[in-house]
Amino acid sequence: MGYETDLQLFIDGAWKSGEGRDAHDVVNPVTADAIAQVPYATKADLEEALAAADRAWPEWSATDVEKRGAILRKAAAIMRERIDLIAATLTQEQGKILAEAKAEVLGSAQLFDWYAEEIKRDYGRTLVRPAGQLSRVIKQPVGPVATFTPWNFPIYLLAKKVAAALAAGCPVISRPPHETPGCATEMFRCLADAGIPKGVAQLVHGEANFISSTLIASRTIRKVSFTGSTNVGKHLMKLCADSMTRVTMELGGHAPVLIFDDCDLEKTLDMVVPQKFRNAGQVCVSPTRFYVQNGIYDAFLKGFTERTAKVKIGNGLEGDTRMGPLANARRPDAVGKLIEDATAKGARLLAGGERGEGGFFFQPTLLADVPNEAEIMNEEPFGPVAVSRPFDSFDEVIEQANRLPYGLAAFAFTENGRRANLIGDLVESGMVGINTFAISVADAPFGGVKDSGFGSEGGKEGLESYQVVKAIHQA
Template sequence: MSEVKTQQYLMSINGEWVGDELDSLNVVNPANGETVGTVPNGGEEEANRAIDAAHEAFGPWSRLTAYERAGYLKKLHQLMLDHEEELAQIMTLEMGKPIKESRGEVKYAASFIEWFAEEGKRIYGETIPTHVSGKRLQVWKKPVGVVAAITPWNFPAAMLTRKIGPALAAGCSVLMKPSGESPLTAVKLMELCEEAGFPKGVVNLVTGSSSKIAKAIMVDDRVRKITFTGSTEVGKILIRQSADQVKRLSLELGGHAPLIVLDDANVDLAVKGVMASKFRNSGQTCICANRIYVQAGVYDEFVEKFAEAAEQLKVGNGTDESCDIGPLINQAGLDKVNRHVEDAVNKGASVVTGGKELTDSGGVFFQPTVIKDVDRSMVIMQEETFGPVAPVQKIASDEEAVKLANDTTYGLAAYVFTENVARGTKLIEQLNFGIVGWNDGAPSAAQVPFGGMKESGVGREGGHEGIDAFVESQYVAIGMD
């Protein structure tokens, strides 16, 4: 793997790379603590300039045909595939993801651009039967306006493309605000947008202070849509801040996903599924299995096979091609994982494998961990861990599984393993989660809706629903007499 050198990156506003006069924020590789790049520490002034540019560009961009906008997106899609390795390397260096996963994320991120390039051609209006002969009744679809896309650190490519893909396809202009912990992937995506030929101001990138940039976005009535992925706590703040202008919101917030293994499940398939879900990105995903409920008849077999599989995972620097588990994003993340494990053990749970942080490398690592005999009194079953720790609780019945699974304020993702179609159907019908993997630990795809119930968010990304969030319905009554 070739080296990506530390360098000063800039932000892009109205087609110009700016910010070299500002203070810089260091971007640190959590695998070794080394600075891999810097970005400008922008704030309200830079956000306002980006909003100005996006507002100016919105009119001409929205008046292009869907086919013309699709042409730009198709160019971007191809450029992302052409630069897959470079994007993957940047991603791994700035946030630690194993390089194999980073390459997979680039393909996943590009798939949203491809999907919405085509979906933009299918934003259909309606002609409605009239109630009087002298009228014609129609519904037109119009882009909502300037969109602010605010994204987290854990999927720095896919979280952006899942938002800007439908926004651009619908005719909106965008301001991208990536996480300060992994902004370099967004910088490269911005470069590719420019190479694809997007007109000035249609796509803008602002890095820096989240609170200051968000303040500018939330008080400017020209920004009509906020699309945000992050914590429920921040989501609630955005809801309150958006109230004064009744801004449209799409919020993909926190999760605490249950994974249920019933006694008629294929245990090997269940282990494969939970491995794919739990340990992806070192357990730092919003839909990873955080609470594993296994019926008593297969409990011991499942725990044994699951622990054996977890022990085979290799922990290390994500640049290592053989690495399966990279670092946690920072020391605060490591502290939280340690706290969850210690609390569980102190309350009677047993560590089957793992259970300790790895400090020799100078990075922020934790062993892949399986804990058995947990119960709902433990913090790990109440809070999202965001780390490579899998707690397993024994259950007696389908009814108990449903009760425990739904016993949370979150409702993003859930997983069920059973070979019985009737049993699985009845159980899933009772689960209050926006996404359910049935005998499937990796349900995400560009063509399906992604989002949660309850405090896990508002709206859906992906699929045809993903573009609906960026258009307004305008009813037009035409008098013909």
Template sequence: MPTYPELKLYVAGEWRSTADTIPVLNPANDSVIGALPVARTSDLDDALAAAEHGLKIWSRTAPRARAEIMLRASALLRERNEEVAFAITSELGKPIRQARQEVIRGCEFFEWDAGEAQRTYGHVIPSEPGIRYMTVHQPIGTVAAFSPWNFPMSQPARKIAGALAAGCSVILKAAEETPAGALHIARAFHDAGLPPGVLNLVFGVPSDISGYLIPHDQIRMIAFTGSTVVGRHLTGLASQHGKPVLMELGGHAPVIVCDDVDPHQAGILGATRKVRNAGQVCTSPTRFFVHENIFDRFVDAFATRAAATVTADGIEESTEMGPVANARRVEALTALSEDAVTKGARLLAGGHRIGTKGQFFLPTVLVDVPQNARVMQEEPFGPMAIINRVASLDEAITQANALPYGLAAYGMTHSAANVEEMLNRVEAGNLSINTLEASVAETPFGGVKASGFGREGGQSGLSHYTVIKTLSHRMAL
């Protein structure tokens, strides 16, 4: 049986501890599984100096050589999948099968970016005789990256992959509640031979670390995944110092279910995907707008499958949904469910926690939810689905666009005309039809409106970690 790792900072190619620590809890049983070191100001200063030194080496390393180290680190993570997955399940509660898949997904980010970075071509621009115009892509510099708690390994991987592939150095502030995924990434790169200072890992009070790092001259870009409120704060702080940001913020994903699909099959798909990672996914399908012709059959299939979800400790192979991450999520989900019912919604499944040990909350299905219910405006970020009936595709799209968020959206239909209408009108950075998968390593991912700006993943995502330099070369004076 794997063990939870000893937690340390990683600065200038070395592991270090601090006297001040934060307990890391297992949400399945509330036990303390680790002591997380809190970075001191001196640690952050050392990380800044190390990143500056590492950038000088890494930015001058050939793309093929950078790719070789990234692929070596990815191979080590694949070999250590069981160890990494065990740590993720221990600190987050995610079912072990999903944790294994998350490790693979993180590796795919490294592998895609390692290859794509070797193809960041510039351009030769047609010009008059005697002068040549060219563009080249160069690393933007040191990146301050901030990753969330809901995907301990793949979210840090996405940011590290883009930055390292482009030739940047990184200071990563990973989540305090789920630190082991990022630690395993740093360990793999250390073992793969990454030069000291290119990747640095710190932990601590988020506002203290962001407030200290972002103003420093060495930091040239900020990459953040998290809530819209925090993202806007960091964007404002970065703008004061003229620094670009990459923001992947909150969502409240709509699912438009047209009347030309099998309602039973669609309902089972929706319920199964809703409980992935206990619904703690920024792209989790949440607001289901179902055509009235198939509404009752869809609801029946969805609610039946949701109620049958095997909810238990994630370490068990049979578990389909583990606990939510912490007591705060249980309190928030309980309040949203009670508010919706009070305002007229029908509760068909769940709506409350399970037992008193651990942070388990049942998959919850709310039907015919009125617009004034809080959950219609606030992202539940948990295993909670809203299912409302609509009379037309136009009404569904209007409802889908009613919120300020626009990260992921989904549609279920077999009509090319319906797909075209959703593509043209649904306000989201990512639209998926007949699948509830929002992104893969080779596609760009990001939101519109209050869900952020910029893209991670794919060729577009890699470009955020570079700057374009234009060369104007006159052949003779």
């Protein structure tokens, strides 16, 4: 299966490429070979995109929600029709297996459908006042939005931002990661073919710092939505401070998994091992720190090791592959260094621990008895590595779960209802999954606390993040 996407910019309703622009390689992580070249936006391109978004805003914000919704629903339908092309492009650029890529495309289409309908239920309210007076509260689109998304879920995370912003009445200028420009391009082709008006949805490839600093410095941009690392998020927030630009930040995590001795251990293992190695562990809510109650700790390690050995790694386009490569050349080295540090500090290596053959592959890995002093217990590995340690008491494991400055997602497995309620209340995290990993869904908010960011995407909260609230009082 060859790479079929024609990489282009989409600005003011027109597709652009070449014309003297710099071009940069797109690399297939299976082979580490270049498979395409992506054109990088110039300053003139960004100025044109900003002018187009500014011009399109009044008309798009005034467009009837039925018409906005119809365009979003049509885009979703086209995405489903083109799922084979989009998913294959995603797999070749990013490495995840084809089944996961197709699920991501379907989830992205669902977001467009959901926001197409949710905007119709975007109600304001009236306040109680004396006869002859009226006070009402309305919500309006914040204005043109700049979105910045990462390579681990390059379609889904882009759709979360773009679908909500467009539904709210905001034009968008999106910069996808340079590793995965093709699948983002295909998503914008679906929008273009669905009839999105000129200037309302625009795609610019290019160097991250140049594009972010240029867009954020413009008074045209009223909102920035970013998904990525905590360090980059903090940098963008500083840029936004000068113009008081609103931000939503979905940043790094280091998800704890609390496994109690009353869980169904075999069923739990059947759930946690595939989730750990989904997308080669390159998931912001990936289960990573496994805290296992002492009575079942050894059995957990044995079952986890056995299941890990059966995870077949390879080209994600091949049907029997269960885990693809890491997404870029930086990740295998970074993961390897974390494992070396952990074992040097006393952790036991029970599975994996080494690079795979060719490309950017890394073996599925399990570490046991990992001390808190190990870097991997404090720094998100963002790779196929599970770290584990035992615990005795409920209070102890809650303290360990909350120990880090991150708070994006947490998970727990227990059959005790009262304990489950307490976990939901006490764990410092934006999202908690109890006996489930299904925490990223269209109708629920997705976001973190502490260094994992603030604001939410998904659900009505995601729509509200692209709106301003206005109170109107009439006497």
